[in-house]
Each structure stands twice: as C-alpha cells, then as structure tokens.
Amino acid sequence: MGDLSLIKCIAFDADDTLWVNETYFLETEQAYCELFKDIIPEKEMSEKLFATEMRNLSIYGFGVKSFTLSMIETALNLNHPSVTKERISKALKLGQDLLKQPVEVFPEVNQILVQLKNKYRLIVATKGDLHHQERKLKDTGMEAFFHHIEIMSDKKEKNYLNLLNHLDIKPQQFLMIGNSLKSDIEPVINIGAQAIHIPFHHTWEFEKASQQPLNQKNYFQVEKITDIMTIIPI
Amino acid sequence: MGDLSLIKCIAFDADDTLWVNETYFLETEQAYCELFKDIIPEKEMSEKLFATEMRNLSIYGFGVKSFTLSMIETALNLNHPSVTKERISKALKLGQDLLKQPVEVFPEVNQILVQLKNKYRLIVATKGDLHHQERKLKDTGMEAFFHHIEIMSDKKEKNYLNLLNHLDIKPQQFLMIGNSLKSDIEPVINIGAQAIHIPFHHTWEFEKASQQPLNQKNYFQVEKITDIMTIIPI
Numbered sequence: 001m002g003d004l005s006l007i008k009c010i011a012f013d014a015d016d017t018l019w020v021n022e023t024y025f026l027e028t029e030q031a032y033c034e035l036f037k038d039i040i041p042e043k044e045m046s047e048k049l050f051a052t053e054m055r056n057l058s059i060y061g062f063g064v065k066s067f068t069l070s071m072i073e074t075a076l077n078l079n080h081p082s083v084t085k086e087r088i089s090k091a092l093k094l095g096q097d098l099l100k101q102p103v104e105v106f107p108e109v110n111q112i113l114v115q116l117k118n119k120y121r122l123i124v125a126t127k128g129d130l131h132h133q134e135r136k137l138k139d140t141g142m143e144a145f146f147h148h149i150e151i152m153s154d155k156k157e158k159n160y161l162n163l164l165n166h167l168d169i170k171p172q173q174f175l176m177i178g179n180s181l182k183s184d185i186e187p188v189i190n191i192g193a194q195a196i197h198i199p200f201h202h203t204w205e206f207e208k209a210s211q212q213p214l215n216q217k218n219y220f221q222v223e224k225i226t227d228i229m230t231i232i233p234i
Numbered sequence: 235m236g237d238l239s240l241i242k243c244i245a246f247d248a249d250d251t252l253w254v255n256e257t258y259f260l261e262t263e264q265a266y267c268e269l270f271k272d273i274i275p276e277k278e279m280s281e282k283l284f285a286t287e288m289r290n291l292s293i294y295g296f297g298v299k300s301f302t303l304s305m306i307e308t309a310l311n312l313n314h315p316s317v318t319k320e321r322i323s324k325a326l327k328l329g330q331d332l333l334k335q336p337v338e339v340f341p342e343v344n345q346i347l348v349q350l351k352n353k354y355r356l357i358v359a360t361k362g363d364l365h366h367q368e369r370k371l372k373d374t375g376m377e378a379f380f381h382h383i384e385i386m387s388d389k390k391e392k393n394y395l396n397l398l399n400h401l402d403i404k405p406q407q408f409l410m411i412g413n414s415l416k417s418d419i420e421p422v423i424n425i426g427a428q429a430i431h432i433p434f435h436h437t438w439e440f441e442k443a444s445q446q447p448l449n450q451k452n453y454f455q456v457e458k459i460t461d462i463m464t465i466i467p468i
Contacts, residue, residue, distance in 0.1 A: 059333045061365025065299040069326065072306060076323045088322060089310045092303065099293045130364070131295025131387045148400040151385050153365045166382040 004194065005233055006172045010116060011125035011150065011163075013178030014133055017225070018124070019140070020104040022202040025067070028098045032071050035087055039080050049074045050205055061153055063129035068095025103136045108226045113145035115234055124149045125163065125176065127183070155183035157191050164193070177228060180207040189218040196228055197221040238428065239467055240406045244350060245359035245384065245397075247412030248367055251459070252358070253374070254338040256436040259301070262332045266305055269321055269328075273314050283308045284439055295387055297363035302329025337370045342460045347379040349468055358383045359397065359410065361417065389417035391425050398427070411462060414441040423452040430462055431455040 015021030029049065033042035040048075052070040060066035071091045075083050116122055122145055126133050130151045137143040150166075152159045164174055171192035178184025179200040188195040197219060220231055249255030263283065267276035274282075286304040294300035305325045309317050350356055356379055360367050364385045371377040384400075386393045398408055405426035412418025413434040422429040431453060454465055 056330075059330060060299060061363065063299075065294060065303060069299060069302060069329070072322075073326055076319055076326065083319065085310055085317065085319065085322070088306075088319070092307055092310065095303070096290075096293060129295065130385045134387045148396065151364045153368045162382065 004231060007175045008169055008173040009121040009167055010175045011123045013184045014124050014126040015128055016179040016200040017177060017198060018109055022204055024098060024101050026202055028094050032091055032094055035090055039078060039082050062127040064095060064099050064132060065129060099132060103140050105140050106225050112229060117145050119234060121147050123147050125152055127152055127155055155187060157187040160187050160191050182207050185219055195219040198225055238465060241409045242403055242407040243355040243401055244409045245357045247418045248358050248360040249362055250413040250434040251411060251432060252343055256438055258332060258335050260436055262328050266325055266328055269324055273312060273316050296361040298329055298333050298366060299363060333366060337374050339374050340459050346463060351379050353468060355381050357381050359386060361386055361389055389421060391421040394421050394425050416441050419453055429453040432459055
C-alpha cells in the first residue's frame with residue numbers, strides 16, 4: 001500500500017471523475033448513429049466511427065472537436081447518396097451541442113475540494129481540450145480550487161514523468177485520482193506514484209483496452225468521489 | 235526599458251516565432267476558397283470563413299481542428315447545390331494536411347535554445363492545440379530544450395497572470411518572446427512582465443485587431459529570432 005502521508009500534489013482527472021462526460025458522448029453517438037440508421041445499422045455505424053477516431057488519433061488527439069471531425073468523416077466515407085449535406089450539418093451540430101452541454105458535477109465535489117485545497121496543491125490532469133475544460137471549470141465555479149489545468153496529450157508513463165518534472169515533485173508525492181484504469185491508474189503506479197481509482201459506469205471503448213493485471217498494493221479503489229476523504233489525510 | 239538581468243523564465247510563442255505557421259494557414263485558406271470559386275468569389279468566401287471562426291471561437295477555441303470545423307460549416311452554410319460532399323471531403327482533407335505539414339523551423343533557432351537553456355527555464359506558451367504543438371516540437375527535436383509546453387486558452391492579461399502563478403515567479407522574472415503584439419506583447423507588458431517582439435510578415439486577421447498604443451519603454455523589438463541574443467544576458 002502506498003503512503004498517502006507523503007502526498008503534496010493531488011491531480012484529478014476531469015471527465016467522469018469530477019463531472020459526467022461519457023454519458024453525453026454516448027448520447028451524442030447514439031443520436032449520430034440514429035441519423036444514418038436508414039442507411040447502415042446503428043451498431044455498424046458506431047464501429048465505423050470508432051475506427052475513424054482511432055485512425056485519426058495520431059493527428060487529432062482527444063476531445064470533442066476531434067470526435068466531431070471523425071463523425072463528419074465517417075458519414076462522408078459512407079459514400080451513399082442519402083448522406084445529404086443536411087445530415088452532415090446535423091453531425092456538426094451534434095458536436096457543437098456536446099461542447100455547449102451544461103456540466104453536471106458529481107455530488108459533494110465542491111465540499112471535498114474546499115477541504116483538500118488547504119493542505120494540497122490541486123490540479124486537473126486531463127486529455128481533453130483546454131478551452132473546453134476551462135469552460136467547464138469556470139461554469140461550475142471550481143476553477144478557484146485548482147492551481148492550474150494540466151492538459152496531457154496522452155496519459156502514458158512518459159506523460160506522467162513529464163508532469164512530475166514540470167511540477168518539480170517526486171513520484172511518491174503525487175496522487176492521481178481518476179476513473180480510467182488505463183489512463184489514470186496503471187501508468188501512475190508504474191512510475192512509483194500513487195493513485196485512487198473511482199470507476200464510472202460508462203467507459204469509452206478506448207479506455208477499456210487495458211489487459212494488464214494491476215499490483216493491488218499500489219493503489220486504492222473507492223466507489224464514489226466522497227470516499228477519497230476516508231483515505232486522504234486532512 | 236525593462237531589466238532583462240532579472241529574467242528567470244523565457245516563454246516562446248510557437249507558431250510564427252519558432253517556426254513558420256501562418257503561411258501554411260494562408261495557403262490552406264487559399265486552396266479552400268479556390269475550391270468554391272465557381273460559387274462565390276474567393277475574397278467573399280474568406281470573409282465568410284473568418285466570420286464563422288469568430289462566431290465559433292467561444293466554443294471551439296484556437297487551432298487547426300477549430301479551423302477545419304469552421305471550413306466545413308462555412309461551406310455547408312453556402313446552402314448551394316454545387317457544394318457537393320466531395321468538396322466537403324476536400325475541405326476536411328485540407329485540415330488534415332495542415333496538421334501533417336512538416337515543420338519549417340526558423341534558421342538558427344536550435345543554436346539559440348542550446349545557449350539559453352543553460353541559464354533560463356524555457357517554456358513554450360501557445361494558444362495552439364497541445365497534441366499538434368507537441369508533435370511539432372518532437373519532429374524538430376526541440377522538445378529537449380523546453381521545460382514544458384504551456385497551452386493557453388487565450389493570451390490575455392488574466393491568462394498570463396495565471397501562468398505566472400503557475401510558474402511561481404514574479405512578473406519581472408518573466409520574458410515572453412513572440413510575433414503578435416496583441417497576444418504576446420501587450421498583455422505581458424501590461425502585467426509588468428517583459429517582452430520581445432519579433433514581427434512575422436504574415437499576421438492572422440484576428441491578431442491584427444489591436445489598436446492600443448504601446449509603452450515603448452517596456453518591450454524590445456527585434457527583426458529576427460537570432461537578434462534576441464544581443465539583448466538577453468548569457
């Protein structure tokens with residue numbers, strides 16, 4: 001088991017850790033697939049979209065804008081006369097609506113952050129788009145709790161090592177809290193830092209890819225975000 | 235005149251400061267406008283695109299993906315039967331090509347960074363997309379020179395104040411180097427930090443908007459990036 005008394009900086013993943021995200025992505029994807037269901041079965045369209053997203057990942061990276069561009073590309077690639085410009089416009093609009101989606105913060109997040117802020121440097125560490133994540137923090141009034149937002153182009157060991165270097169702290173002084181085993185937990189414990197996993201009921205296909213067994217000694221798992229207060233020293 | 239002997243951290247704007255950028259954006263925009271020139275005069279299309287970009291700025295932010303989404307939206311909004319899906323696909327492809335564009339670093343940038351790195355903390359401070367800017371730094375081998383990339387959702391006084399807080403330094407210890415008076419110079423000198431302006435021959439319409447007269451005492455202007463070595467103490 002790690003030693004949380006050493007922690008100086010706590011990094012929170014944003015989407016599906018501080019607020020609901022994947023649920024809205026799924027709703028958008030469902031609306032998108034439904035838009036073309038007279039041309040292609042929804043499940044097949046969803047698979048095509050995921051394939052486009054993965055193909056584009058190296059040039060687009062993560063976030064809603066990348067997702068929207070992949071929705072448009074997937075529709076165009078159907079190469080079907082019934083894929084009208086009106087439908088492409090609707091796909092574009094779905095992406096804009098997703099960006100404008102009001103933020104649904106998990107219960108009691110603010111109360112937790114108020115308490116933690118006095119003792120720790122709090123940051124947000126996310127793969128999302130800075131512009132979009134800043135807007136969400138501002139809309140929820142949570143920006144005052146965080147020292148800064150750390151946008152990570154990916155969440156692999158190398159990216160976390162860069163982050164520690166950037167923060168000028170040692171691995172054991174860093175605690176990551178997030179919902180993705182693949183992105184928030186595994187790479188963090190692999191570099192000797194500490195992590196708390198809070199599973200979310202929806203997980204994006206990309207984040208499910210992990211097969212690696214975890215050393216259960218090096219991280220904690222809790223059910224909901226308020227439970228972290230039972231293990232982090234205050 | 236500022237006192238550069240106080241400087242601890244030097245932040246470089248990336249696009250059009252370390253490498254050519256606006257030139258490629260302009261070429262892409264020209265190719266895009268040409269794609270629809272049988273429907274609408276190129277100048278008019280360019281104005282429509284800029285209007286879409288400005289309208290979308292609050293939800294999309296800056297960068298090539300935002301630009302691509304605005305290219306697609308502008309074409310769809312022409313609402314013209316000759317705007318075929320093939321043309322929309324070409325607009326999408328123009329954006330992808332822009333993201334894949336090889337990086338043309340300004341002459342002798344590497345030599346300068348090698349020298350500065352020993353004495354100062356160097357960072358990249360950019361409004362671009364992290365994924366894209368990291369790729370450029372990696373491709374050019376310049377990533378080793380920089381402590382980290384600071385992605386800024388905007389470059390206003392408030393954003394620079396956040397950055398100084400994040401870096402834990404005082405304004406007079408911070409030097410910003412960039413090509414945009416509006417984004418890299420004015421807000422920086424307004425918060426009491428220091429700046430060096432290196433004009434680039436192409437400036438995006440958005441960056442031209444500044445009308446504010448500058449207090450010439452608080453910043454330097456040089457012709458090319460190598461000239462900064464004549465004023466920064468080594």
